[in-house]
Amino acid sequence: xxxxxxxxRHKVTETGTPVTLRCHQTENHRYMYWYRQDPGHGLxxxxxxYGVKDTDKGEVSDGYSVSRSKTEDFLxxxxxxxxxxxxxxxxxxxxxxxxxQFFGPGTRLTVL
Amino acid sequence: ELKVExxxxxxxxxxxxxxxxxxxxxTTSDRLYWYRQDPGKSLxxxFVLLSxxxxxxxxxxxxxxxxxxxxxxxxxxxxxxDLSATYFCAVDMDRGGSNYKLTFGKGTLLTVNP
Numbered sequence: 001x002x003x004x005x006x007x008x009r010h011k012v013t014e015t016g017t018p019v020t021l022r023c024h025q026t027e028n029h030r031y032m033y034w035y036r037q038d039p040g041h042g043l044x045x046x047x048x049x050y051g052v053k054d055t056d057k058g059e060v061s062d063g064y065s066v067s068r069s070k071t072e073d074f075l076x077x078x079x080x081x082x083x084x085x086x087x088x089x090x091x092x093x094x095x096x097x098x099x100x101q102f103f104g105p106g107t108r109l110t111v112l
Numbered sequence: 113e114l115k116v117e118x119x120x121x122x123x124x125x126x127x128x129x130x131x132x133x134x135x136x137x138x139t140t141s142d143r144l145y146w147y148r149q150d151p152g153k154s155l156x157x158x159f160v161l162l163s164x165x166x167x168x169x170x171x172x173x174x175x176x177x178x179x180x181x182x183x184x185x186x187x188x189x190x191x192x193x194d195l196s197a198t199y200f201c202a203v204d205m206d207r208g209g210s211n212y213k214l215t216f217g218k219g220t221l222l223t224v225n226p
Contacts, residue, residue, distance in 0.1 A: 031211065031212055033213075033214075035216075040218060041218065042116075042200060042216035042217055042218045042219050043155075043200070043202075043214075043216040044216070045213055045214065045215070048211065048213060050211055056211075058213065059215070090154065090155070094212040098160070099143070099160050099162060100145070100157045100160050101145065101157070101202075101212065101214060102157060103147075103154045103155040104154065105154050106154050
């Protein structure tokens with residue numbers, strides 16, 4: 001599992017509330033990613049990070065922000081959750097040695 | 113915009129048969145990934161293909177990459193029920209760069225019937 005954990009694993013929230021998802025890795029990887037998975041869309045990149053305090057937008061970044069103050073933690077924040085953000089969110093790391101991307105267990109978020 | 117198309121999206125096959133899943137992508141890239149996902153689970157890395165002509169095999173699965181045709185295939189040999197899952201291909205959209213941003217296909221739901 002490449003030492004990736006996500007928290008919470010499940011969350012139900014209401015429209016308009018802020019939500020923060022956490023991705024934690026234990027192997028000092030430089031590159032970290034947030035994807036969302038929705039039926040019929042595969043996975044889509046939200047934001048990524050290429051180092052501490054270095055982040056950039058992905059394909060579907062509107063309504064999301066990220067922060068990375070430590071190598072091991074990458075936070076995804078929904079400032080004001082909407083029903084369209086109901087999804088399964090996966091964090092990933094890129095192992096530069098192996099050139100593989102490994103995914104965390106996922107967070108299922110439901111916005112009512 | 114990079115597009116990644118998989119086909120078929122749904123595949124029902126009998127045990128013991130062979131089949132191929134195709135992954136076409138719309139722009140130049142030489143890094144392609146295959147993943148497996150079981151229902152309710154995360155993605156499991158199967159193959160990473162990093163050059164034209166790359167071929168990798170693991171058990172009953174074999175993946176290949178033709179960067180000139182912008183095509184990767186995942187070939188299943190003598191399918192067994194345990195291979196039932198959704199398979200995704202993903203392409204590194206960061207041509208020449210080093211941020212490893214992946215664009216995924218929509219996935220192929222494979223069901224292997226006895």
